[in-house]
Amino acid sequence: MEQKKRIVIIANPFSGNKIGKDIDQALKTYLDSEIYDYEIQYTEYPSHAIEIARHAADHGYYAVIAAGGDGTLNEVVNGVSGKPIIIGIIPAGSGNGFAHHLGIRHNIEKAISVINKGNTMQIDIGKLNDRYxxxxxxxxxxxxxxxxxxxxxxxxxxxxxxxxxxxxxxxxxxxxxxxxxxxxxxxxxxxxxxxxxxxxxxxxxxxxxxxxxxxxxxxxxxxxxxxxxxxxxxxxxxxxxxxxxxxxxxxxxxxxxxxxxxxxxxxxxxxxxxxxxxxxxxxxxxxxxxxxxx
Known part of the structure; x- marks a missing residue:
């Protein structure tokens, strides 16, 4: 039997849509448990998502999922930049511009289905001085x-x-x-x-x-x-x-x-x-x- 892929969901409980109340149940309901073994970590302070994402990238996780807004996603990108780990998005902020660019909307079930399908793409990112x-x-x-x-x-x-x-x-x-x-x-x-x-x-x-x-x-x-x-x-x-x-x-x-x-x-x-x-x-x-x- 193929080993499950470890992923960490980084959830911002203070995001615009207050996803912290719903994310655990949504993952239990919609995430494919035959493919993924997941854990949820909630951010508690600024740059916490950077720390969590970096730890996941350095400890062999398959993917890190940003469940929040553009700020949470930005911190995840800064935590894993250049490392061999996949980034996923569950949009839950006020704006979610990048998720909308990808066609991922404010629907937890559909966002999780993108992760289940497992399609990936390498993309560019920007760098401003030492910030991605x-x-x-x-x-x-x-x-x-x-x-x-x-x-x-x-x-x-x-x-x-x-x-x-x-x-x-x-x-x-x-x-x-x-x-x-x-x-x-x-x-x-x-x-x-x-x-x-x-x-x-x-x-x-x-x-x-x-x-x-x-x-x-x-x-x-x-x-x-x-x-x-x-x-x-x-x-x-x-x-x-x-x-x-x-x-x-x-x-x-x-x-x-x-x-x-x-x-x-x-x-x-x-x-x-x-x-x-x-x-x-x-x-x-x-x-x-x-x-x-x-």
């Missing part, structure tokens, strides 16, 4: 929204939407020098989006042409412009065509360095920071393996 990210990085408006939202104890779409609206109305562009191996830009930009995946939280598609295994980021530079010009481009945003707007410089690259004139906000996978130093994003081709629906 799987979905999106950015500098400017989106990063400030992330920074402010994470300080808000309220979770869900409404606080995120209200914070975004507030920042859009009041945000000032930043002067940046943006360097890639192919070209250099300089000027005032509202935000620079560095996309490995394609979707922010809440199914908000920003980089529809993004491919997870092409060895490149999709980059969108949003130029300084009056608010009304962005408002008349909303239809393109809703049709997932914002990268074709005249307000956006869109290109692909494997490495990008952004040097701000003054202090700016930046983020990786929705975790926001501030800096006045250069920020370097680089792609790590085929760096991790994930369970995928197909």
């Amino acid at each position: 990210f799987i979905n999106l990085g950015g500098v400017g408006l989106d990063a400030k929204v992330a920074y402010k939202t994470q300080k808000n104890k309220s979770r869900g779409f409404l606080p995120y939407f209200l914070q975004t609206l507030s920042e859009i109305v009041n945000f000032k562009s930043s002067f940046m020098v943006i360097e890639t191996p192919e070209k250099t830009w300089s000027g005032a930009y509202v935000t620079a989006v560095i996309a490995n995946g394609s979707i922010y939280g809440y199914d908000f598609t920003i980089a529809p042409a993004s491919i997870l295994h092409d060895g490149q980021f999709d980059v969108l530079l949003f130029k300084k412009a009056p608010l009304w010009k962005y408002l008349i481009n909303l239809p393109k945003l809703l049709r997932k065509k914002i990268h074709t707007s005249e307000l956006v410089e869109y290109f692909k690259t494997s490495k990008i360095t952004i040097t701000p004139r003054d202090k700016v906000f930046y983020h990786v996978d929705g975790e926001g920071f501030e800096t006045d130093c250069s920020i370097e994003f680089s792609i790590m081709p085929n760096h991790i393996t994930i369970f995928t629906p197909v």
Whole structure:
């Protein structure tokens, strides 16, 4: 009889959908017990998922499953980066942008069925200085929204939407020098989006042409412009065509360095920071393996 594969489910009890109440019963009901021998570990503090994931990778586990939101997934990626272990996703956060990119929705049964089927794919991840990210990085408006939202104890779409609206109305562009191996830009930009995946939280598609295994980021530079010009481009945003707007410089690259004139906000996978130093994003081709629906 074939030995069962050991997996660990890392569950964030504080995630947007409070999955901690349901995950144990769902795994007992839906996970194929003939294939997998599982254990659940709940995160108790920031970066705990990194520690759990790293321990699993170093002790021969077959897979580590992130049961939470984008933050939990980011920590798992940072814990196992470059190690021979598979990452799975049970989306349970407020946004779950990367899970949506893969076609894994807010349905525990369907997410577990992806793990049962066992289809895998090697994908790229991004690196910002010494931090890895799987979905999106950015500098400017989106990063400030992330920074402010994470300080808000309220979770869900409404606080995120209200914070975004507030920042859009009041945000000032930043002067940046943006360097890639192919070209250099300089000027005032509202935000620079560095996309490995394609979707922010809440199914908000920003980089529809993004491919997870092409060895490149999709980059969108949003130029300084009056608010009304962005408002008349909303239809393109809703049709997932914002990268074709005249307000956006869109290109692909494997490495990008952004040097701000003054202090700016930046983020990786929705975790926001501030800096006045250069920020370097680089792609790590085929760096991790994930369970995928197909």
